[in-house]
Amino acid sequence: MQLSITNIKMLFDKLTESVTYTAITNECDTSITTVLRYCSIITIPKxxxxxxxxxxxxxxxxxxxxxxxxxxxxxxxxxxxxxxxxxxxxxxxx
Known part of the structure; x- marks a missing residue:
């Protein structure tokens, strides 16, 4: 199941705060696996x-x-x- 654009934006906004993956999953109504999957696509420029x-x-x-x-x-x-x-x-x- 894919997240809506609104939920993806909320997920990435929450990642900028100092919160746990569990807190993000509860607020975005998704699983920790989904949060980790979206985190794995983040690239950090050198x-x-x-x-x-x-x-x-x-x-x-x-x-x-x-x-x-x-x-x-x-x-x-x-x-x-x-x-x-x-x-x-x-x-x-x-």
């Missing part, structure tokens, strides 16, 4: 320059067969710079 300090945060997920992913952020602006599919030194260097 920054031209990196900030002086990079925040690294690990979170549980299931991307590309790995159980933990890592996001890289600019701690000053809270902007997500990249999401890595696994916590691996070579992946971080790339």
């Amino acid at each position: 920054p031209r320059t990196l900030p002086t300090v990079i925040g690294i945060d690990e979170f549980k997920g299931n991307a590309k067969g790995y159980q933990c992913q890592v996001n890289l952020t600019n701690p000053d602006t809270h902007e997500i710079l990249d999401i890595l599919p696994k916590r691996d030194t070579q992946e971080l260097i790339r």
Whole structure:
């Protein structure tokens, strides 16, 4: 079942807030699987320059067969710079 354009917009608006997937599913009247599927199509453009300090945060997920992913952020602006599919030194260097 596909979401309506209104529900998709609400889902992405909720993703910008600090809420859980469960809270989003309750407000959008959908499943966590659907929320995760729509989240997987989000692309993050690569920054031209990196900030002086990079925040690294690990979170549980299931991307590309790995159980933990890592996001890289600019701690000053809270902007997500990249999401890595696994916590691996070579992946971080790339």
